[in-house]
Amino acid sequence: MGVVGGVHQEGLDIEPRAHLYLVHAQSPATWFPVRNMTVLLRTGVEPLGLVSSVRRVVARADPNLPVYEVTTMEHHVASSTATERFSMFLQLVFASAALTLAVIGIYGVLSYSVAQRTQEIGIRMALGAEQSTILKLVVGQGMVLVFVSIALGVIGALATAQVLASLLYGISPRDPVTYVAVTSVLTVVAAFACYLPARRASTVSPQTALRYD
Numbered sequence: 471m472g473v474v475g476g477v478h479q480e481g482l483d484i485e486p487r488a489h490l491y492l493v494h495a496q497s498p499a500t501w502f503p504v505r506n507m508t509v510l511l512r513t514g515v516e517p518l519g520l521v522s523s524v525r526r527v528v529a530r531a532d533p534n535l536p537v538y539e540v541t542t543m544e545h546h547v548a549s550s551t552a553t554e555r556f557s558m559f560l561q562l563v564f565a566s567a568a569l570t571l572a573v574i575g576i577y578g579v580l581s582y583s584v585a586q587r588t589q590e591i592g593i594r595m596a597l598g599a600e601q602s603t604i605l606k607l608v609v610g611q612g613m614v615l616v617f618v619s620i621a622l623g624v625i626g627a628l629a630t631a632q633v634l635a636s637l638l639y640g641i642s643p644r645d646p647v648t649y650v651a652v653t654s655v656l657t658v659v660a661a662f663a664c665y666l667p668a669r670r671a672s673t674v675s676p677q678t679a680l681r682y683d
Contacts, residue, residue, distance in 0.1 A: 481550060510543070517542045569659065576663040580612045584671040591671050601672040608668035609661070616660040620653055 476486030494507070513520055518540070525537050548555075584591070591604055631643035641648070 482547075569656070572656075573659055573663045576612065576616065576660055577666060580608070580664055580667040581670075583611075584608060584667045588671075588674065591674060595674075604672040605665075605668050608671050609664045612664035612668070613661060616657065616664070620656055620660075623656075624649060624653065 474491070477489065478484065478486055479489065480487075509524075511517070511520065511524065521540050524540075528535050528537050594604060594607075595601075627649070628644060635643045
C-alpha cells in the first residue's frame with residue numbers, strides 16, 4: 471500500500487480527485503468492470519520504435535487482445551491541450567497587433583504634438599534650452615500619458631483576469647510576475663516610440679523652428 475501525489479487524470483484544467491489503484495489481477499470484476507486498459511511504458515529510447523515489441527509481448531499473453539491508439543505521452547498531452555493552445559495563440563496574435571498599433575499610435579500622436587509645438591521648441595532653444603532639455607521635456611510629457619494608460623490597463627486587466635482562468639495552468643490570472651513583465655515591455659516600447667519624435671524635435675535649429683508655420 472502507499473499514497474501517491476495528485477494526478478490530473480481527467481484533464482489539466484480539472485483538479486485532481488481521490489483515486490484508488492488496484493492490481494488488475496486482484497480487482498473484483500463486480501466492483502470495477504474493466505472494458506479496456508491503458509498501459510504506460512517508460513523507456514530510454516525512441517518510444518514508437520518499441521511498438522512492434524510491445525505488440526509481440528501482448529500477443530504472447532493473449533492473442534485476442536488488440537493494441538490500439540499507441541502514442542507518446544508528449545503527443546497525448548499536446549492533444550489534450552490543443553484547444554487551449556490555439557486560443558492562447560490567437561490571443562498572442564491579437565496582443566502583438568495591439569502592441570504594434572499602440573506603438574504606431576504613440577509615435578503618431580507625439581509626432582503631431584511636436585510638429586504643433588515647433589515654434590515653441592524653437593523659442594526655448596533660442597532662449598538657451600539645450601537639446602537634452604528638449605529631449606527630456608518631450609519624452610517626459612509623452613511618458614506621463616503612457617503611465618496613465620498602463621495604470622488604467624492594469625486595472626482593467628485585474629478586473630477581467632478571471633475570464634482567462636480557464637486557459638491557464640499552474641499560474642494565477644493575477645500573477646504579479648506576469649503583470650510586471652508586461653508593463654515593463656510596454657514601458658520600454660512606449661519610451662522608444664516617445665524618443666523618436668523627441669530626438670527629431672531636439673535637433674531642429676532655432677532659426678528653422680521660428681520660421682515654421
